[in-house]
Amino acid sequence: MPFWTLFWVIVPPIFLIVSAVVFYVVTGKKEEM
């Protein structure tokens, strides 16, 4: 399997989920303040 295929199959989902979690935490803290 070519490297770039593996990269685009695996990295975007991880990146998006991490972004969504960061968004959840940061916006939660803002609302607490």
Place this chain on the structure above:
Amino acid sequence: MNPTLMGFVIYLVVVLVVGLLTFRLNRTLADFVLAGRKLGPWVVAFSERASGESAWLLIGLPGLALVSGYNAIWPAVGCTTGILFSWMFISRRLRADSEKFGALTLPDFFEARYDDKSRLLRVTATLIIVFFFTFYVAAQFLAAGKVLNVTFHITPFWGMVIGACIILFYTIMGGFFAVAWTDFFQGCVMVFTLVLLPVLGITLLGGFGSFTQKIASHNPGFLSVGGGQQGWAMMKTVLGGLAIGLGYMGQPHLVARFMAIRKTDALRQGTLIATVWAILAYWGAVFIGLVGLGLYGVGQFADQEQIMPFMATNLLPAWLAGIAISGAIAAMMSTADSQLLVTTSAISEDIYHQMIRKDASQERLVRLSRLAAMCVGVVAFILALSAKALVYDLVLYAWAGLGACFGPGLLLTLWWKRTTKQGVWAGMIVGMVTIIVWYNVSILHETLYELIPGFFLALGAVWGVSLITSKKG
């Protein structure tokens, strides 16, 4: 009774019961259109996802992966990024602003936000919605014909008739309460189907290693995300796939979900839920096509969009296949009903209530909404009968139209204080003209997906005209 048919019928009965139970909850137009802004994060996230993803995801994207291999990953990457962006940067501000201005629909929001007494924004937005949604709904009827044809061997025509009748029946009965709750249920069935089929297929092929070898044996280019293409041909595929994600923020039936949530705070949880759902569903859809490639090879299907129902009926026990097929029907129903609802609310609320008869009773408006749903459904059905395009292409056209007309205006309205109503209107016109011209001039359409020029030209128009008119103001 055939077990596949039984699974399918049970699914339809559950959907109709949910529709009938929530029918009683619709007392006012706000209930019919936005469920009285009473929905929780799980229902809103699942219903936004279920109505956002239509037969395009269950039927079209696996079909693309079947004929182009891993190259089909680009629409998945573009769409999931667009979904997250929309939830992060559009949902919260739109929910808060739409309640502040008492807006029920997107045209309603634009008019209230800019205090547009001329009605130009409302009328233009409504016409755009009615025009593009009719194509979108037609694509769902077309897909219903294909799925029921492969599964139950009935003709595509009668498949379309059955699909259209079911969708119309429960949109007319329930309104947004029914649509949102049935969407929640359908979102569950869709993601179940999209995860189950590829996992089962890869297992049958003897694991990931032999699945990869099988694909390579048909054509090594299928393993490449460039699809074995070079130069502009590759860039066109990559950009075209990624750009689909630009369309999310301009879809009236999806942003209506953001307006319907109970509290702005619930959108935080909704963002997480929707992102996870989207990743499972999109990667699942691409892998359905790839597994189909491994199992059946290239050129086995007269119509590439038959792969998903074909795989379900071949790999699964009949009763489970019935549920999986229901997943595809769920995708069509959940999108078409939401779009019918937005179209009908555009007619009943944006035109009739606001412009023709301000003192119309709530009962009269709800009745008119139902009548409008019926009329739009009939036109979409006639369009589906004469359609020559694939579901994939027909949906992308309507998607581009709505994304380019409303996305730039909504984004700048929420994030740039200098945006003016003239700017938003210019964006709608530039977006619409660009999409229609680009799609119909074959040399342009073959060079690049129309949403890219449509979105950026419309963005430029909103920005440029707003700069000029805000200075004057």
